[in-house]
Amino acid sequence: MFPIISKEILAPTISKFVIHAPLVGKKRKAGNFVIIRVIENGERIPLTIVDSNLAEGTITLIVQAIGKTTKLLCSMNAGDSILDVVGPLGNPTPIENHGSVACVGGGVGTAEMYPITKALKGAGNRVFSIIGGRSRDLVILEEEMRSCSDEVFITTDDGSYGQKGIVTDPLRQLLMNSQSGIKAVYAIGPLPMMKAVSNLTREFGVHTLVSLNAIMVDGTGMCGGCRVTIDGKMKFACVDGPEFDGHQVDFDELILRNKSYLDFERMANEQLLKETASSHEVAP
Amino acid sequence: MTVLNPLKPSERMKIPRQHSIEQPASDRVQGFTEVSFGVDEERAMIEATRCLECKNAVCVEGCPVGIDIRSFIQLILQKDYAGAVNKIREANYLPAICGRVCPQEEQCEAVCTLGKKHMPVAIGKLERFVADYEMEHNLFTPPVITERRDQKVAIVGSGPAGLTCAAELAKMGYRVTVFEALHAVGGVLRYGIPEFRLPRKILDLETDRIRGLGVEIQTNFLVGRTATIDEFFEEWGFSAVFLGTGAGTPNFMGIPGESLPGVYSANEFLTRVNLMKANKFPNFDTPIRMGSNVAVIGGGNTAMDAVRTAKRLGAERAILVYRRSRQEMPARQEEIHHAEEEGIELMLLTNPTRILGNENHTVTGMECQRMELGEPDESGRRKPVAVKGSEFVIPVQIVIEAVGQQPNPIIQATTPGLKTGKRGVVETNEKQGTSRPGVFAGGDLARGGATVILAMRDGKQAAVAIHEYIQSKVQDEGNKAIVSTGAEVVGT
Ligand SMILES: Cc1cc2nc3c(=O)[nH]c(=O)nc-3n(C[C@H](O)[C@H](O)[C@H](O)COP(=O)(O)OP(=O)(O)OC[C@H]3O[C@@H](n4cnc5c(N)ncnc54)[C@H](O)[C@@H]3O)c2cc1C
Ligand SMILES: Cc1cc2nc3c(=O)[nH]c(=O)nc-3n(C[C@H](O)[C@H](O)[C@H](O)COP(=O)(O)OP(=O)(O)OC[C@H]3O[C@@H](n4cnc5c(N)ncnc54)[C@H](O)[C@@H]3O)c2cc1C
Ligand code: SF4
Ligand code: SF4
Ligand code: FES
Numbered sequence: 001m002f003p004i005i006s007k008e009i010l011a012p013t014i015s016k017f018v019i020h021a022p023l024v025g026k027k028r029k030a031g032n033f034v035i036i037r038v039i040e041n042g043e044r045i046p047l048t049i050v051d052s053n054l055a056e057g058t059i060t061l062i063v064q065a066i067g068k069t070t071k072l073l074c075s076m077n078a079g080d081s082i083l084d085v086v087g088p089l090g091n092p093t094p095i096e097n098h099g100s101v102a103c104v105g106g107g108v109g110t111a112e113m114y115p116i117t118k119a120l121k122g123a124g125n126r127v128f129s130i131i132g133g134r135s136r137d138l139v140i141l142e143e144e145m146r147s148c149s150d151e152v153f154i155t156t157d158d159g160s161y162g163q164k165g166i167v168t169d170p171l172r173q174l175l176m177n178s179q180s181g182i183k184a185v186y187a188i189g190p191l192p193m194m195k196a197v198s199n200l201t202r203e204f205g206v207h208t209l210v211s212l213n214a215i216m217v218d219g220t221g222m223c224g225g226c227r228v229t230i231d232g233k234m235k236f237a238c239v240d241g242p243e244f245d246g247h248q249v250d251f252d253e254l255i256l257r258n259k260s261y262l263d264f265e266r267m268a269n270e271q272l273l274k275e276t277a278s279s280h281e282v283a284p
Numbered sequence: 285m286t287v288l289n290p291l292k293p294s295e296r297m298k299i300p301r302q303h304s305i306e307q308p309a310s311d312r313v314q315g316f317t318e319v320s321f322g323v324d325e326e327r328a329m330i331e332a333t334r335c336l337e338c339k340n341a342v343c344v345e346g347c348p349v350g351i352d353i354r355s356f357i358q359l360i361l362q363k364d365y366a367g368a369v370n371k372i373r374e375a376n377y378l379p380a381i382c383g384r385v386c387p388q389e390e391q392c393e394a395v396c397t398l399g400k401k402h403m404p405v406a407i408g409k410l411e412r413f414v415a416d417y418e419m420e421h422n423l424f425t426p427p428v429i430t431e432r433r434d435q436k437v438a439i440v441g442s443g444p445a446g447l448t449c450a451a452e453l454a455k456m457g458y459r460v461t462v463f464e465a466l467h468a469v470g471g472v473l474r475y476g477i478p479e480f481r482l483p484r485k486i487l488d489l490e491t492d493r494i495r496g497l498g499v500e501i502q503t504n505f506l507v508g509r510t511a512t513i514d515e516f517f518e519e520w521g522f523s524a525v526f527l528g529t530g531a532g533t534p535n536f537m538g539i540p541g542e543s544l545p546g547v548y549s550a551n552e553f554l555t556r557v558n559l560m561k562a563n564k565f566p567n568f569d570t571p572i573r574m575g576s577n578v579a580v581i582g583g584g585n586t587a588m589d590a591v592r593t594a595k596r597l598g599a600e601r602a603i604l605v606y607r608r609s610r611q612e613m614p615a616r617q618e619e620i621h622h623a624e625e626e627g628i629e630l631m632l633l634t635n636p637t638r639i640l641g642n643e644n645h646t647v648t649g650m651e652c653q654r655m656e657l658g659e660p661d662e663s664g665r666r667k668p669v670a671v672k673g674s675e676f677v678i679p680v681q682i683v684i685e686a687v688g689q690q691p692n693p694i695i696q697a698t699t700p701g702l703k704t705g706k707r708g709v710v711e712t713n714e715k716q717g718t719s720r721p722g723v724f725a726g727g728d729l730a731r732g733g734a735t736v737i738l739a740m741r742d743g744k745q746a747a748v749a750i751h752e753y754i755q756s757k758v759q760d761e762g763n764k765a766i767v768s769t770g771a772e773v774v775g776t
Contacts, residue, residue, distance in 0.1 A: 023510050037467055043560070043569040044467075068569055084467040086504040217560070217570075220465045220506055221692050222475075222532040223552035229543060234536060239694065253543050256645050260545035264571030271566045 022057030031093030106189020198246030383412025443471020445528030445727025448743030541639030575681025582686030
């Protein structure tokens with residue numbers, strides 16, 4: 001059992017959890033993730049380790065409630081426990097001093113971007129960060145990102161905050177501006193966003209790393225469900241990734257694979273709604 | 285001693301081999317209950333009577349863990365079933381599992397003297413009988429551990445290799461911790477082999493008994509990531525490590541269409557059902573895609589389990605596609621026979637070339653080629669050769685690939701100095717020692733895919749070697765201690 005130490009609501013659908021998992025916290029590096037199972041009948045899902053605290057033996061997860069498992073988790077509070085947490089999984093992000101880098105986070109992807117941004121800053125890079133969200137609500141971790149960036153750009157689809165538009169707009173500006181001297185781009189967010197970023201940086205020949213959120217079961221290389229095509233070759237996102245060269249990723253294939261269980265997910269969601277409606281004893 | 289069985293050998297030979305009682309195929313495909321009920325007491329007794337009680341009991345040599353088969357059969361004749369199962373347990377701590385999944389026809393039963401002219405004694409079925417009898421009648425008595433030792437041993441992986449090694453070391457008095465990456469214990473026994481061949485109740489009971497020996501099992505711990513082998517020695521205070529991480533990484537054929545949703549590795553398909561209970565969706569949250577027509581590629585135990593599972597999930601046509609002929613199929617004969625009874629179609633001498641999808645990107649069919657058997661290859665099996673122009677399409681919505689597995693690379697990549705051979709198989713000597721002192725390995729990790737009983741053999745062998753290793757170190761340190769205190773005395 002992995003107790004939830006604290007919970008903070010960052011946006012209507014996004015919550016931050018501090019969880020007691022000392023072994024994971026001790027070993028995790030930027031880019032690593034965990035697989036969790038919230039309850040006995042639950043699914044195993046991957047979540048990025050956003051931060052850790054060695055003294056407290058904790059890790060931080062930031063979760064967007066989109067389907068049954070993430071909604072269930074987001075309905076939990078300090079004092080509740082998560083049944084299973086295993087990690088740190090995946091390869092850590094290669095961190096080096098490129099000189100100047102751009103860190104692009106879209107939606108909850110900003111949470112996954114934050115530890116990497118921090119590490120890149122720590123390695124001596126000049127860091128330009130771009131945070132994107134559909135609306136003001138979904139722009140998260142602005143303070144944290146500012147603390148480890150030289151400059152921060154914010155975009156919202158509806159223009160409710162920052163610049164109206166998408167993350168590729170300021171990125172294009174940065175890439176065109178020789179003053180910024182960007183040598184590498186790190187991007188995490190929805191697949192269409194990472195695809196757009198990769199297409200853009202390809203034009204400029206700037207190396208780009210993206211984190212692939214394939215559907216996972218074990219997270220240890222045992223099922224092959226997380227397989228992705230990189231430069232025409234099959235890779236397992238959980239052990240070979242989750243980060244890959246964005247210019248080599250077959251995004252369309254992954255977008256398709258991630259829709260494998262749409263009907264089931266809808267059903268599970270409806271079930272959760274029904275359970276919540278018919279029971280007064282649901283986790284508060 | 286042999287007064288127990290008054291029959292003359294010639295009379296014993298006349299008794300026909302007893303068969304298991306089985307659930308009718310039409311009933312069993314409705315769910316996941318066990319296919320075979322084993323033999324009852326009466327049949328077990330008749331079967332035991334068939335044993336010739338050979339002076340030179342060759343059957344024992346045929347068993348990789350050296351179970352004293354003749355003696356346990358004699359105990360059955362005395363109706364001392366608890367004694368019989370304890371006799372088995374001396375050599376193998378998981379009797380209820382072996383009796384069910386061990387390929388006995390290739391091991392002990394293959395060499396049984398009675399088998400030379402008649403059918404061999406049904407050793408596996410007797411093993412299962414006494415193990416089940418003990419369970420039903422609550423006769424289990426845990427072994428007494430006479431000595432407690434201070435040294436700690438880490439076991440990586442909770443498959444049959446790891447569990448056996450843990451049990452043997454715990455019986456010797458060591459402090460043993462098993463580390464398992466998944467949230468549940470058992471390795472392939474848990475996520476691969478389906479309930480209808482190995483009920484979870486039995487697996488749970490056997491693992492509880494291993495815990496009962498004082499073995500600690502830590503799940504959710506991926507060795508190499510959560511902690512490394514080096515850390516086990518330097519920070520965690522372990523004296524030795526056994527690696528039993530299996531060969532869990534699935535191969536894919538590399539044909540077009542493999543990335544379509546609806547194409548699974550057998551591991552993923554079986555894990556979703558066996559470990560995550562996707563067959564009970566939405567009461568369990570993990571989903572699984574199904575279709576009316578399912579093709580499984582391969583001819584081993586894994587393929588057989590996948591295709592029979594697909595049938596139980598409601599496939600109207602569950603087809604096994606294998607590129608050689610029936611004789612070359614590596615699956616156990618008994619399982620092929622059961623599969624056929626259940627209405628599984630065997631499409632032999634057939635090789636898939638392409639998986640086809642529609643505009644919604646769901647699988648609609650699998651293109652295959654007919655094959656012929658040519659010259660024998662390195663494995664001695666006749667090599668299948670494609671028949672030109674023989675392509676045809678099977679209409680299917682789900683394709684499951686069971687075309688081999690290899691060791692998971694995490695341990696090898698995070699343990700400097702650990703020597704590996706072909707396909708990441710960890711190299712071991714005859715005592716299961718690896719190139720790293722204090723690190724031992726066995727089971728599929730060292731064999732690249734074998735059987736439950738060979739994994740157990742390795743685990744047992746490694747336990748003996750670990751004991752020797754630790755004791756020789758203890759002695760060395762003792763000697764050093766004497767030398768150093770001696771030196772101090774001289775110095776002062
Ligand atoms: C390496 C990695 C790191 C991630 N980090 C974070 C994070 O820090 N914060 C966060 O909010 N989300 C993260 N995700 C995504 C998160 O895992 C999914 O949102 C979650 O699994 C959805 O489950 P659900 O039951 O709530 O929704 P569902 O309704 O089941 O699924 C919604 C969508 O999520 C995806 N999905 C479903 N099941 C899985 C699964 N088992 N594994 C992966 N994806 C799945 C599918 O694309 C699906 O269409 C990460 C994913 C990966 C692969
Ligand atoms: C579907 C299927 C059916 C089979 N049927 C039969 C049969 O009928 N009869 C038979 O004799 N054999 C059968 N086999 C083969 C048999 O199951 C294997 O040979 C046997 O399980 C190997 O045992 P093992 O202990 O070496 O490894 P495994 O059983 O593979 O167990 C390895 C364990 O280690 C864990 N692990 C891996 N890496 C790590 C790590 N880094 N840290 C912590 N834990 C880790 C895994 O999660 C797993 O639980 C079958 C195999 C399959 C896949
Ligand atoms: S463990 Fe297997 S080989 Fe050994 S006696 Fe039992 S069935 Fe035979
Ligand atoms: S070889 Fe066969 S007949 Fe002889 S003792 Fe063993 S089981 Fe009995
Ligand atoms: S999640 Fe199973 S192999 Fe990656």
